[in-house]
Structure formats: C-alpha cells, structure tokens
Amino acid sequence: MNQEFIGALKEIVKDKGISEDLIFTTIEDALVAAYKKNYASPTTSAQNVKVSINRENGEIHVYAQKVVVEDVYDYVTEISLEEAKEISPRYDLDDIVDLEVTPKNFGRVAAQLAKGVVTQRIREAERNIVYSEYKELEYDIITGTVLRKDKGNVFVNLGRIETSIGPNEQIPGEEYKFNERIKLYVVEVKNGSKGAQILVSRTHPGLVKRLFELEVPEIYEGVVEIKSISREAGSRSKIAVYSNDENVDPMGSCVGPKGTRVQNIVNELKGEKIDIIKWSKNPEEFIAAALSPAKVLEVEVFEDSKSAKVVVDDNQLSLAIGKEGQNVRLAAKLTNWKIDIKSKSQAEALKKEELKEESVDEIEVLE
Structure with missing residues (x-):
C-alpha cells in the first residue's frame, strides 16, 4: 500500500464518518488471516502473528511474536532469553519479541485485500448511518x-x-x-x-396523535395532554384530551380557530371523522363524554369487572351505539371500560322486572 492509497483511505474515512482506528484495525486483522492462509510456516501461526500498517506512508510489516522464556518448549511461540538478548539487551523474561517475517510480495496482496475490506466497511457504515437516522x-x-x-x-x-x-x-x-x-x-x-x-x-392510532401534536401548539408545549386514542382507520377516531392549565380549554385548542386545526387533520386522513373528548379522572364523567355525540342520562360503574351501565334517552340510543356499534366500540377502547347501553324505557322496564322478582321472593320467604 502506498502513500496515495493511505491518503485516499483517510478521505473516505472522513467523508463516511467511519472510525479511522476501526478501519485500520480491521484491515490489519484481515491481513493476519491472509498471511495465515498463504504464508504461514512452521515458525509462525495465527496466534503469534501481528500485522502493522504505517498510517502515514502505508508500509506494511508482518511480525512473528514470541515470548521470552528460560527454556524453550515451543519454537513457534517462544524464544530463549539468550537469543532475545542478542536481538536487544533490553529484553527480559516474559517480554514479547517481534520478529519481522514480511513476505516480499505481501504489499500487493495487502492492497487488494484492503480495498475489499474498506468497501465492505463503507457499506456497513452507510447502513448504520441510515439506520441511526431513521431510528x-x-x-x-x-x-x-x-x-x-x-x-x-x-x-x-x-x-x-x-x-x-x-x-x-x-x-x-x-x-x-x-x-x-x-x-x-x-x-x-x-x-x-x-x-x-x-x-x-397509515392506520396506527399514533398517526392521529402525532398529527395533533404538529397542529396544536398547546399539545406540543405540554399544556394539553392526549390521554388516549381509539381509532377505526378511514372511518372514525376518538381522542381524549386534558389541560394542565385551567385557563386553557383542551377541546377548543384541538379544534382550533373556526375548526381549522382539526380540519387539517381530517383532510390529511382523507375525511376520517374525529371526536374530541374531554378526559376526566372520574370514570362516570369520562364514559359519558366518550359516548359523544350522544347525550347520556346516567352512568353506573362496577370497578371489579371494569364495566359500566349507561342509560340514554330513547331517541339517543341509536346515536350512542352508532352505526354497526362503532360509537360504543370506540368509546369502550378509549376509556378501557366495558359499556352496556340501555334506553330510558328499557332501563325502566328492567327495573320494574327486578322489583317484581324481589316482591315474589319476599312472598315466598313469608310463606
């Protein structure tokens, strides 16, 4: 590898945002494998070979590494203290001695291999950059x-x-x-x-949530919170909102001046209807509001079964249930409560029936 190649490599590293240390270390590891495959001898092995690349001029050196010992038992990985001292007086027991074993034509092999490694690393880096960006x-x-x-x-x-x-x-x-x-x-x-x-x-409830955050500054700023959303994409959505500031109307904020904010969202969703509900920690109030646009007369909740009985005027029953049960279904998803709706006349008839049964039970007890 020549100096021009190293310069080009550093430019690529800079442009692609790849770590220079990572790319050189990867090339060196690949060269160790190449050396092992093509040039390994009885005096070297994969375990005791290292490759070093000069990061300025591109020079490559291959070294067989040996541990300094008193008595040599493995000539591949060990060197005697006496031999080590002949190389340099500074060596002592347990030091590592680097013996150069660079083959004459290794530079050409290294250059080809380096190009392949760099190309692969660039692809991986670009994939990771794209992944991080979209993640x-x-x-x-x-x-x-x-x-x-x-x-x-x-x-x-x-x-x-x-x-x-x-x-x-x-x-x-x-x-x-x-x-x-x-x-x-x-x-x-x-x-x-x-x-x-x-x-x-395009169907996920999160799309509706994010669209409201984009359109309604009060939601983006955290003054108004979206507590829950239920959605049947393309048809209708219900969204429960709450204001952390008593001076800010959560429903009015979402609707916007002359309904412009919610209309922009409806347009983006190609005409999907959106009901904006005021959230309440009181389940009776929340359930009643969730059944909008129907007007609710009475809500009775049963905490153990997480269910509620709702009574509406006779002329509000079909509105409360909605076409094919959609309104009550969305309300149940929004509130996370099971909802059983009865008209006023149905509820009264049921109550009379219950009273009648109670009276019969009392008579039987007296007899």
Missing part, C-alpha cells in the same frame, strides 16, 4: 413519496431509503397516486442484514 424517527411521523403499488403493497420513497405500506397498514378505500406526498407513522425501525428496514402505517 430517531421511530414512533414519529415521516413524509414519503408514493412510487408504485404492487401486489397490494404501496411502495414509498422516504429519501435515503424505500419502504412499503402493507395492506393492513393502509386506510381502507384510500387511493395512493404516483408522486403523491403522504404522512406515515413509523411503527418500527430494524437493522437487518440488508440495512435499515422501516415499518410504516
């Missing part, structure tokens, strides 16, 4: 450009890497047009054998 975006939003659709997967360009949105991570009914820019939620970033692998989603 920081895990659980966050990233913007990508739609490339193509193939076998149900939508392929997206994220800048330095390409990924795909799987069928289960796509919003039902959403169309993806070539060159369209879309926001995606980064579910996970893995470092595989072929580099960074990024799992993205």
Whole structure:
C-alpha cells in the first residue's frame, strides 16, 4: 500500500464518518488471516502473528511474536532469553519479541485485500448511518413519496431509503397516486442484514396523535395532554384530551380557530371523522363524554369487572351505539371500560322486572 492509497483511505474515512482506528484495525486483522492462509510456516501461526500498517506512508510489516522464556518448549511461540538478548539487551523474561517475517510480495496482496475490506466497511457504515437516522424517527411521523403499488403493497420513497405500506397498514378505500406526498407513522425501525428496514402505517392510532401534536401548539408545549386514542382507520377516531392549565380549554385548542386545526387533520386522513373528548379522572364523567355525540342520562360503574351501565334517552340510543356499534366500540377502547347501553324505557322496564322478582321472593320467604 502506498502513500496515495493511505491518503485516499483517510478521505473516505472522513467523508463516511467511519472510525479511522476501526478501519485500520480491521484491515490489519484481515491481513493476519491472509498471511495465515498463504504464508504461514512452521515458525509462525495465527496466534503469534501481528500485522502493522504505517498510517502515514502505508508500509506494511508482518511480525512473528514470541515470548521470552528460560527454556524453550515451543519454537513457534517462544524464544530463549539468550537469543532475545542478542536481538536487544533490553529484553527480559516474559517480554514479547517481534520478529519481522514480511513476505516480499505481501504489499500487493495487502492492497487488494484492503480495498475489499474498506468497501465492505463503507457499506456497513452507510447502513448504520441510515439506520441511526431513521431510528430517531421511530414512533414519529415521516413524509414519503408514493412510487408504485404492487401486489397490494404501496411502495414509498422516504429519501435515503424505500419502504412499503402493507395492506393492513393502509386506510381502507384510500387511493395512493404516483408522486403523491403522504404522512406515515413509523411503527418500527430494524437493522437487518440488508440495512435499515422501516415499518410504516397509515392506520396506527399514533398517526392521529402525532398529527395533533404538529397542529396544536398547546399539545406540543405540554399544556394539553392526549390521554388516549381509539381509532377505526378511514372511518372514525376518538381522542381524549386534558389541560394542565385551567385557563386553557383542551377541546377548543384541538379544534382550533373556526375548526381549522382539526380540519387539517381530517383532510390529511382523507375525511376520517374525529371526536374530541374531554378526559376526566372520574370514570362516570369520562364514559359519558366518550359516548359523544350522544347525550347520556346516567352512568353506573362496577370497578371489579371494569364495566359500566349507561342509560340514554330513547331517541339517543341509536346515536350512542352508532352505526354497526362503532360509537360504543370506540368509546369502550378509549376509556378501557366495558359499556352496556340501555334506553330510558328499557332501563325502566328492567327495573320494574327486578322489583317484581324481589316482591315474589319476599312472598315466598313469608310463606
């Protein structure tokens, strides 16, 4: 290896952000293996060979290392004190003596091997840089450009890497047009054998959360908190918010002036409806609010079973349950409570039935 090669190597190391020590140590280790394979002799072995590269002029030296002993039993790894003293008077017992064994044509072999090692290290370094860059975006939003659709997967360009949105991570009914820019939620970033692998989603509740953080300064600043989210992508989401400042209305902050903030999110989600709920530590209040837009008359909670009985006006029953049970299903996910809804007339009829049964039981006891 000549000085020009070393200079070029240092430039590559600088540009790619690779550790200079790491690259030289890796090359030296590779050269030890090459020496062992092609030049090892009865006086050397892999265990007692080291390769040194001069990091300024590129000179390469191979040394057989031997331990100084009084009596030599292994001529491959040991040297007598007497022989060591002939080389240099400074040697003493247990010192390591380096005996140069550099083959004449080893420089040419070394140069070829070094190029291969450097190329491999550059690939690994670039993969690690890309992985680290995208790992920081895990659980966050990233913007990508739609490339193509193939076998149900939508392929997206994220800048330095390409990924795909799987069928289960796509919003039902959403169309993806070539060159369209879309926001995606980064579910996970893995470092595989072929580099960074990024799992993205358009259906994850985290997408709604991050979109609100981008649109609502009060959430970004921590004044308003998102306590929970339930979502059926492409159809409807419910989001429970709470304010740490009594002077700030959490729901009003999320809706924004003339509804602009929430409308921007709805537009990004291609028309998905969003219900903004005021969170409460009181389960009765929270459950009642979660069933919005229906108006709730009564909530009875059962802590042991984490369930609640809810009563609404007769004309509010279908609204509370929602189309195909969606409203109550989302409310249950949002609050983490099982919810059983009854209309006022159903609840009254049930109460009468219970009273009737109690009366019959009392009569039987008296008899």
